[in-house]
Amino acid sequence: MLKYTTSELNKKKISEKEVFCFNPGTENIDLETVESFGEEWLKFDEFSAEEIKNAGDQYFDIVTEKELNKASYVLDLGCGSGRWTKYMADKAKFIEAVDPSEAVFSAARAYNDLSNVRFTQAGVDTIPFEDNSFDFVISLGVLHHIPDTGKALKSLLRKLKSGGHALIYLYYALDNRGFLYKLIFNLSTVLRRVVSTLPHSFKQFVCDLLAIFIYLPFIGIAKLAKIILPGNLYMKIPLVYYRDKSWNIIRNDALDRFGTPLEQRFSKKQITEMMEAAGMGQLQFSENEPYWHVLAKKK
Ligand SMILES: C[S@@+](CC[C@H](N)C(=O)[O-])C[C@H]1O[C@@H](n2cnc3c(N)ncnc32)[C@H](O)[C@@H]1O
Known part of the structure; x- marks a missing residue:
C-alpha cells in the first residue's frame, strides 16, 4: 500500500480493516449528493458475485492485461459500495479505494x-497520495456528480503515473440518440428534480415505484422488440440496457438516476476535451453501454 501524504482526521475499525478518514474537501464537492450516496450505499451494500462480474465485464470491456495486471497499483475514486474494487481485486497488485x-x-x-x-x-x-503514483485509475459514475467535472478529472489524473491508464465513466449527453429518446429522457429529468429533494426513506420508496412502473415496462417492451423487430432496432428502446440486469441493480440505478441532486451529462467531444486538458491521450471510447466509458493513457 502507498504512504499517505497528509495526516488523517481519524480512523474507524471496520471488522478487521481500518478505514482512515480525511477531510473530503469543500470546494469541488456537492455535500448533499455525497450524503445521499452514503445513505444509498447503506441500502445497496452487497452485490452478488455474478452481478459484479456481469456488470464489471461491461465497464471493463476495453481494458486488457496490458493496462491492468498483477503489477498494477490502482486507485478507485468514488468507490461507493466497492463493487469495482472487488471486480479488480484479483487482477491488480494493490487497490486504494477512496470515497468521501x-x-x-x-x-x-x-x-x-x-x-x-x-x-x-x-x-x-x-x-491523500503523491501525484504520479498509480498505474491504473478508475472512476466509474462519479465525476458527473461533482460541480466542476473537468477540474475533478485534473485532480484525479494527477495521481496517475505518466504512461499509466485511466478508465472513466461519465453519463452521456444522449449524443448518439434520436429526438424521441431525448424527449422521454428530458421528461424524466423533470421528475428527478422533484424526487431528489424528498427525504431519504420516502425517496427510496418513490424510486422503487419508478423502477416498477417505468423501468420494468420499458424492459418488457425492449425484450418484446428484440423478438419482433428486425436486427438491432430493439437497442433504441429506452432502458434496454437493463434487459438482463437483476432487480437489485435496477432498483439501485433508479435511485441513482432519480434520487441524486447533482447530475451532469457529457458528449464524447466534451469528454475528449476534458481528458486531453488533464494530460491524457490515446482515448478509446467503448461502443457498448454504459455510455460513455473511455480508456486513456497519460502522456
Ligand atoms: C453513483 S456512485 C458510484 C459508486 C461506484 N463507483 C459504483 O459505480 O458502484 C457515485 C460515488 O461518487 C462519490 N462522490 C461524490 N462526490 C465525490 C467527490 N467530490 N470526490 C470523490 N467521490 C465523490 C459518492 O460518494 C458516491 O459513492
Whole structure:
C-alpha cells in the first residue's frame, strides 16, 4: 500500500480493516449528493458475485492485461459500495479505494477479506497520495456528480503515473440518440428534480415505484422488440440496457438516476476535451453501454 501524504482526521475499525478518514474537501464537492450516496450505499451494500462480474465485464470491456495486471497499483475514486474494487481485486497488485461518503464503511465491511485493498474516506481534491503514483485509475459514475467535472478529472489524473491508464465513466449527453429518446429522457429529468429533494426513506420508496412502473415496462417492451423487430432496432428502446440486469441493480440505478441532486451529462467531444486538458491521450471510447466509458493513457 502507498504512504499517505497528509495526516488523517481519524480512523474507524471496520471488522478487521481500518478505514482512515480525511477531510473530503469543500470546494469541488456537492455535500448533499455525497450524503445521499452514503445513505444509498447503506441500502445497496452487497452485490452478488455474478452481478459484479456481469456488470464489471461491461465497464471493463476495453481494458486488457496490458493496462491492468498483477503489477498494477490502482486507485478507485468514488468507490461507493466497492463493487469495482472487488471486480479488480484479483487482477491488480494493490487497490486504494477512496470515497468521501459513509459508503466506504459498508464497502470495508463487505470486502473485509480482500488483503490487497485499503479503503480511505476522502474526496477527489483530498486524495491523500503523491501525484504520479498509480498505474491504473478508475472512476466509474462519479465525476458527473461533482460541480466542476473537468477540474475533478485534473485532480484525479494527477495521481496517475505518466504512461499509466485511466478508465472513466461519465453519463452521456444522449449524443448518439434520436429526438424521441431525448424527449422521454428530458421528461424524466423533470421528475428527478422533484424526487431528489424528498427525504431519504420516502425517496427510496418513490424510486422503487419508478423502477416498477417505468423501468420494468420499458424492459418488457425492449425484450418484446428484440423478438419482433428486425436486427438491432430493439437497442433504441429506452432502458434496454437493463434487459438482463437483476432487480437489485435496477432498483439501485433508479435511485441513482432519480434520487441524486447533482447530475451532469457529457458528449464524447466534451469528454475528449476534458481528458486531453488533464494530460491524457490515446482515448478509446467503448461502443457498448454504459455510455460513455473511455480508456486513456497519460502522456
Ligand atoms: C453513483 S456512485 C458510484 C459508486 C461506484 N463507483 C459504483 O459505480 O458502484 C457515485 C460515488 O461518487 C462519490 N462522490 C461524490 N462526490 C465525490 C467527490 N467530490 N470526490 C470523490 N467521490 C465523490 C459518492 O460518494 C458516491 O459513492
